[in-house]
Amino acid sequence: MKPLIYSAAAAALLIGSSAQAADITIGVPSWPSAKAGAAILKNLAEREFGASVTLTPGTNPVIFAAMASGKGDMDVHPEVWLPNIQGIVDEYQDNVVLGKTMFQGEQGDCVTKATADKLGISSITDLANPEIAKQFDSDGDGKGEFWVGATGWASANTEKVKMRGYGLADLYEPETIDEALAYARIGEKEKKGEPYVFYCYTPHHIFAQYDLVMLEEPAHDDAKWNMIQPDEDPQWYEKSSVSTAWKPAEIHLAYSKSLEERAPELITLFENYSPTSDMVADWTYQIAVKGRDENELAQEWIADHPDVVDKWLGL
Structure with a gap:
């Protein structure tokens, strides 16, 4: 199993950039799967890239406005549901990067x-x-x-x-x-x-x-x-x-465009991060039903799924 702290790819990125470790904030909406995803991202960013990550609760409008400002108040939204907040995504599209569809709901x-x-x-x-x-x-x-x-x-x-x-x-x-x-x-x-x-x-x-x-x-x-x-x-x-049913939801990660300069070493993670619906359902079940601590669950899951983690790291 590959070491969790400072993988070879992450170390190369950090050494090559000669930049200090990133200091970022992940905005966390209230629903369980977003909290679980935020914990996974926090642990990966900290363990693999030496980043300092803060988790801050927020609503969709607040998180997007903060990401768009580029000031670091909030830098990442772990679970954007479309078409639910398409208007917000469109409003901030010049300053917020919307990743590919991770899974459908x-x-x-x-x-x-x-x-x-x-x-x-x-x-x-x-x-x-x-x-x-x-x-x-x-x-x-x-x-x-x-x-x-x-x-x-x-x-x-x-x-x-x-x-x-x-x-x-x-x-x-x-x-x-x-x-x-x-x-x-x-x-x-x-x-x-x-x-x-x-x-x-x-x-x-x-x-x-x-x-x-x-x-x-x-x-x-x-x-x-x-x-x-x-x-x-x-x-x-x-x-x-x-007066009709919802169309299938597409769920994305989003991040502040300012991270491309402030924390370029993390962009690969944010672009490749793509949990499946089964993964997300299991995370939320473990946290909400079994009472698992989000951070402990994230650490355990990362350690048990090195192949998935490698793909998210672009290895």
């Missing part, structure tokens, strides 16, 4: 299989039945609870518009709470025999943790998908319209 709305069987639902349109909607109303306010994502997620905004497109806006209250809290409710609701509907995406550990059904939707149609985000127009909700 799927997005939609889920219920547990127990809920699907109990209520006889399989499609998002089944939720438009007022009698079905009543089953999701646990607080007695006359509307069912529907978790659309965490506050600040572009996907949560899209889900709100999609609810209206499917005729669900008057029947359900869109909830935006932390992802961990929302997914904890799945188990709570299941124990009580109560239904729960929520935004879901793959790869994600939740599909290994629970038996879930992603509700059927009309196939994605660009003509029926007009999504405007709040940072693009204050009247985004009124002007948006969405």
Whole structure:
């Protein structure tokens, strides 16, 4: 197994550049797979290139604006989901480099299989039945609870518009709470025999943790998908319209263009880093379900996968 600290390729880059070790910051969005990827990147950059890496939480708009500034406040986004934040990517394309597609994901709305069987639902349109909607109303306010994502997620905004497109806006209250809290409710609701509907995406550990059904939707149609985000127009909700399924998501790494001069030795890693959806699902399962420490998991995974690591290092 090759040594983890200062591989031959990394040492050559450092010696050849005569530059000091890089000091970078990785912006970390709130979802589990982004946290896992950030930990992997941090350990690789530090062990293989002697970099000093800080992990800083942030939302997509904050991370992209910081990367574009080139000041080093944030330099890397470990997991950019498209088309979710296409507008942000387009806005900063001159100063932020978007890497190749690492893996694909799927997005939609889920219920547990127990809920699907109990209520006889399989499609998002089944939720438009007022009698079905009543089953999701646990607080007695006359509307069912529907978790659309965490506050600040572009996907949560899209889900709100999609609810209206499917005729669900008057029947359900869109909830935006932390992802961990929302997914904890799945188990709570299941124990009580109560239904729960929520935004879901793959790869994600939740599909290994629970038996879930992603509700059927009309196939994605660009003509029926007009999504405007709040940072693009204050009247985004009124002007948006969405009434079909998400198209397959493409997930990328992004980094500040300033790194090409500030930390050129790391560019090969950022360009080659390409975890598979199975890798990401396993990372998140280990962290979120098994309770593994992100940093310890990253170190162990890197040590156990030298061939994959070599490819990411361009060896």
